[in-house]
Amino acid sequence: MPNNFALGNEKPWSRRQLLKLGLAGAGVIGAAGLWQMLNLQSKSIVKVPPLDMEAPDDGTNPMKMLRDFDYGTVKQENGRTIREFQLTAGTSIIKLNSAVSYNIWDLNGRIPGPTLRAKQGDRVRVLFLNKAGHSHSLHFHGVHPAEMDGVRPISNGKATIYEFDAEPYGVHLYHCHIEPVTRHIAKGLYGMFIIDPPTPRPPADEIVLVMAGYDVNDDGHNDYYAFNGSPHHYMDHPIPIYQDQLIRLYVLNIIEYDPVVTFHLHANFFDVYRYGMSMTPSEKADVITMGMAERHILEFAFRYPGKYMFHPHQDAIAENGCMGQFEVVAQSKSQKTVNNS
């Protein structure tokens, strides 16, 4: 599986450490100093703490979904890069808690669907197969011709191809667009679609968080909520991140029925890149308001080790499952020694 960051053995680099190195090297600044720095840098960019991958035995695997990006199959056709993705809609059952099982429509056997990732200007080709009974479709956010807009129903057993250029760069999404769209989205047919900018963003531990709701009795009100498909999962299994490391969160609000939620991070402030469509943050905040289908890039680093919650500040929604925590892991002493030598 391709990764967008290299996993080195050295300690991860943070802005602060780069700064320190810069200060230490002040006396020998010049070509040699730069060269040394590049050399050191080339071996390690971002490190991810080991994960407890224990997951429910169904279409959810929240720990894996955090950093799982689908870059598709790359093909060259007539001098163009084509990224081909395969998405199959199916049906499956997930456990919302120890007592409640729920039927979802999944994409490639998971909820949310795969996080698709392309680079601005790539040609994106999505092969969509519907094996989920009802008619479904895939509607991508972004810029594309009308016939690729994905509002036409694809009936059960049939496949279709969506093809368009990846533009503009940003954090986008895709979802089924068959009426009633509320139900088709709420039952699982959605995912994140990231278009990377032509100049890559700085290295960071990149994490995907998709907020969603579950209306288990079809009454138009959500009974449960979740980050990445599984209620309360990250509360019970905190997401390990390293102290002082730049974290880049890709956050999407796909909660149906509740018109707006916020995203709040404890004990910190984050830089906001609205819709991921700029390279410079627009603001700093610890709560951001997100309407339906809004999504942003949030960047931060934690100064102190420990556990820190994140959740919508509509606390009833958090209490019903949309709640998790980061576990900030300190750098070990031995690692520090290795790195500073």
Added chain:
Amino acid sequence: MRKIRYICLTAAAAAIVTLSSCSSTPTAENPSAPVISPQATEAVSENSHSGHAGKEKININSAILSELDKFEAKLGVPALSNKIQAGRPYGSPEDLVTKKVITQEQFDQIKDQVGVQEVVLTGEAKDVDYMSKLGLMKGHLLVAQELLDQNQPKQAEPHIGHPVEEIYVDVEEQLNERKVKEFKTTLVSLQDLVKSNSKDSKVKTNFASSMQSVDGAIAALPAEQRSKPGFVLQVINELLDSANSEYGAAIADGKITAPIEYQDSRGFVVYANDLYKGISSQVAQADPEAHKAIDSSFAELIKVWPAAIPPAKAVKTPNDVTKLVKTIEENSQKVVDKSNTKA
């Protein structure tokens, strides 16, 4: 000092940019063997003005089994149609080879007829598709009727909505050429009415006219075609395929937790069973063994949905239902194949 710090940061930034530009194109390192595929690109550009260049192509992503039978017959590969269906989706015709559905030599024999882009259906395939879509509408309405009769308008409402929301757009363009009056307005106004005031006396009459509209659209197909086993069985299997998926989507832990999907599947199976009754004596004559298998499977299948309101416990597992549906499909295929070779 500040200046030095700035220089270092710049250097670091440069390093980051350099490094990440190396690491951020990970898939370029392991692309699947580059496929130069002029056909695929042509097909894309054909998309906007399809259907007039040379031979008719068959869309392997959406063709029904009997259409795919043309490849099966030409190449003499048993069950190839099912294999093609199972290998979906295809990004290009060549995927038939890369996905190991057929060999390169076999592909070379049929490549002129294979496509992956949307094609305008013609002939029998078009009719099967049309009737299947209307059959799904009919199934939705049948179960809606039952629920209305049991004074359950809230449960009936989605089944009145589905024909318009999920299916109508697929038959819309054909209605004119088949000289069928549009009936979207009828369906939508029935849905509006049930949503706003289900006790309204107009519900009954509106419902009757909705049902008539769907029946009328089905009747636009020649009666002779609608009584031909080879044709009707294809429609039946399209309906059962959807019913099968819907049933799977209705059950969790042996309980029916999604009544809407249970009811959808009930409607489709009930209507498929009705359709089969209309042709069963002909099938029995043409292929007694196939008939026996289909007939007994239907008898088993229909028991899975004892009423429109779901039972507390599922009668059969989704797996068992899949088996019955597959048995009907396999035996139907024999009958369809026979009628195709006769034609």
